[in-house]
Amino acid sequence: MRLQAAGVKLGYGDRLIVDGLDLGIEASTVTTIIGPNGCGKSTLLRALGRLLKPQGGEVLLDGKRIDRIPTREVAKVLGVLPQAPSAPEGLTVADLVARGRHPHQTWYRQWSSDDEGAVAAALDMTGLSDLAERPLEELSGGQRQRAWISMALAQGTDLLLLDEPTTFLDLAHQVEVLELVRHLHEAAGRTVVMVLHDLNLAARYADRLVAMRAGRVVASGTPHEVLTEGLLREVFELDAKVIADPVAGTPLVVPIGPLPRD
Amino acid sequence: MSATAVAPRPHGLRRRRLTVLLALLAAVAVAVVLSVTIGSKSVPLADAWHALTAPTGTENDIVIRSLRLPRTALGILAGLALGVAGALMQGHTRNPLADPGLLGVTQGAAFAMVSSIILLGASSLLTSIWYGLAGALVASVAVFALGMAGGRGGPTPVTLALAGTAVSALLYALTSTIVLLDEQAMDVFRFWQAGSIASRGADVAWQVLPFVLAGLVLAVANAPGLNALSLGEDVARGLGQNVSRTRAVGVAAVTLLSGAAVAACGSLAFVGLIVPHLARPLSGTDHRWLLPFSGLIGAALLLVADVVGRVVAPPGELEVGVVLALLGAPFFVALVRRRKPVRL
Numbered sequence: 001m002r003l004q005a006a007g008v009k010l011g012y013g014d015r016l017i018v019d020g021l022d023l024g025i026e027a028s029t030v031t032t033i034i035g036p037n038g039c040g041k042s043t044l045l046r047a048l049g050r051l052l053k054p055q056g057g058e059v060l061l062d063g064k065r066i067d068r069i070p071t072r073e074v075a076k077v078l079g080v081l082p083q084a085p086s087a088p089e090g091l092t093v094a095d096l097v098a099r100g101r102h103p104h105q106t107w108y109r110q111w112s113s114d115d116e117g118a119v120a121a122a123l124d125m126t127g128l129s130d131l132a133e134r135p136l137e138e139l140s141g142g143q144r145q146r147a148w149i150s151m152a153l154a155q156g157t158d159l160l161l162l163d164e165p166t167t168f169l170d171l172a173h174q175v176e177v178l179e180l181v182r183h184l185h186e187a188a189g190r191t192v193v194m195v196l197h198d199l200n201l202a203a204r205y206a207d208r209l210v211a212m213r214a215g216r217v218v219a220s221g222t223p224h225e226v227l228t229e230g231l232l233r234e235v236f237e238l239d240a241k242v243i244a245d246p247v248a249g250t251p252l253v254v255p256i257g258p259l260p261r262d
Numbered sequence: 263m264s265a266t267a268v269a270p271r272p273h274g275l276r277r278r279r280l281t282v283l284l285a286l287l288a289a290v291a292v293a294v295v296l297s298v299t300i301g302s303k304s305v306p307l308a309d310a311w312h313a314l315t316a317p318t319g320t321e322n323d324i325v326i327r328s329l330r331l332p333r334t335a336l337g338i339l340a341g342l343a344l345g346v347a348g349a350l351m352q353g354h355t356r357n358p359l360a361d362p363g364l365l366g367v368t369q370g371a372a373f374a375m376v377s378s379i380i381l382l383g384a385s386s387l388l389t390s391i392w393y394g395l396a397g398a399l400v401a402s403v404a405v406f407a408l409g410m411a412g413g414r415g416g417p418t419p420v421t422l423a424l425a426g427t428a429v430s431a432l433l434y435a436l437t438s439t440i441v442l443l444d445e446q447a448m449d450v451f452r453f454w455q456a457g458s459i460a461s462r463g464a465d466v467a468w469q470v471l472p473f474v475l476a477g478l479v480l481a482v483a484n485a486p487g488l489n490a491l492s493l494g495e496d497v498a499r500g501l502g503q504n505v506s507r508t509r510a511v512g513v514a515a516v517t518l519l520s521g522a523a524v525a526a527c528g529s530l531a532f533v534g535l536i537v538p539h540l541a542r543p544l545s546g547t548d549h550r551w552l553l554p555f556s557g558l559i560g561a562a563l564l565l566v567a568d569v570v571g572r573v574v575a576p577p578g579e580l581e582v583g584v585v586l587a588l589l590g591a592p593f594f595v596a597l598v599r600r601r602k603p604v605r606l
Contacts, residue, residue: 050499075501080496080500081497088606092546099493110550
């Protein structure tokens with residue numbers, strides 16, 4: 001188990017969103033968390049990435065309590081990309097990606113050839129080498145998202161947490177970003193945990209799906225095991241048919257309509 | 263592709279930034295020369311050099327050594343301090359209109375100075391500078407503590423700004439009450455408030471020097487963390503940055519720098535507001551360069567404005583705070599109109 005949540009209670013102030021949740025993330029898998037708005041998926045992801053401190057229970061990174069490991073050491077193993085991050089105006093792609101090297105730098109050693117190589121590799125892998133000198137605000141939405149992922153890659157971690165990496169992107173750009181995620185997984189064996197809204201893309205690009213509702217894990221397993229008509233009714237209150245994706249063979253959700261309320 | 267594809271980037275950029283750094287150092291040097299030689303009594307460059315290297319007690323020697331040099335030294339210190347403090351403040355709040363006064367240092371210093379006059383009988387500007395410094399530090403700590411109350415995990419830029427505004431308003435009201443009641447306090451206060459680096463004497467520059475140095479050290483240490491923080495708190499945490507500690511160090515640096523400058527020279531916080539906007543086009547968004555550039559521009563600007571104040575209204579002088587406001591305000595309006603302030 002690379003990453004594990006054991007009985008975590010999560011919330012903001014007095015409002016508890018997740019009350020005692022267990023989840024394990026296997027090494028070298030792509031896990032996607034799905035669920036309706038407000039079910040606690042992003043909250044869970046932030047806790048896994050130690051951005052949010054659990055009010056109870058614990059998060060374990062490689063078997064050790066994540067809050068007992070110095071945050072800079074965690075940052076060398078685990079990269080987190082929050083939802084819709086924003087950068088200061090004028091920041092170039094290369095500068096953004098270079099800031100991914102932050103955990104590897106000290107006050108006396110600000111920039112090394114390791115940093116240089118990691119940044120070049122990250123730009124290359126995300127196909128941004130030619131845009132390196134462009135300010136972020138001049139990029140398209142898909143390119144910008146790739147630049148942020150590139151920053152997380154330059155961090156040099158083999159564990160990546162991505163919170164809705166496809167938000168605000170059109171379908172073509174969503175596919176572009178998810179192909180990149182698949183490539184990271186297949187080429188370098190990285191472990192990826194992400195939150196996605198699009199169920200069909202989630203089914204196509206994940207090894208494992210975790211379905212959440214109201215702060216609980218309702219089902220987890222392969223896309224075939226999790227994405228069933230029964231689960232869609234239970235988790236999303238959605239009446240839908242599930243057929244085989246004619247391209248990938250993964251489950252494809254065809255909505256019929258909301259469940260009639262009684 | 264390979265490492266060579268982006269290799270020119272840091273090197274080319276680095277050379278350009280080093281060139282700018284040298285140009286700014288030269289600008290400060292020129293400003294120093296102007297500040298030493300120009301005034302109600304003009305001193306030829308050769309005489310100024312004479313006064314610095316081998317004084318023999320001529321009239322020019324005395325003017326330079328006892329008036330112009332301390333004034334110039336204080337101008338450099340205050341300009342450096344306010345420029346760096348302004349860049350730190352705008353970086354931490356991610357607000358291009360933030361200035362160091364946001365932490366309540368100006369009103370804290372003002373209140374402490376006037377109360378020291380009526381309560382302890384401190385009679386001159388010089389003795390009250392210590393009180394002003396203490397007042398600036400106490401006000402800033404109070405703002406930080408208030409900004410922290412209620413929230414978890416340290417103050418946010420918003421709670422800091424709210425607390426700073428509230429504390430400043432309260433202190434301003436108290437200061438106004440005192441100066442309305444006490445004529446002597448009023449007298450010291452109005453000269454301090456205008457903002458000036460004149461007639462302070464060398465001891466004032468020595469007084470504020472350790473605070474400015476300590477503030478600059480903290481600012482340098484804060485720069486990489488501030489770079490991470492400028493991508494948002496969650497990204498910074500993800501990059502292994504301790505956000506609360508970075509904020510605390512930043513606030514401490516701003517307090518020391520602007521507290522020292524304001525206590526010695528009065529309200530010149532405007533320098534902290536405009537200087538980062540001049541530095542940013544030269545440095546980009548990297549605080550490791552933005553902070554030194556802002557400091558140098560602040561020093562040059564303050565000295566030049568002071569020189570302008572000495573020559574525009576002979577035989578009298580215009581306070582540097584007034585010159586900065588008169589020149590700076592239209593300039594800032596033009597800057598804002600020409601292109602909108604950058605999003606931080």
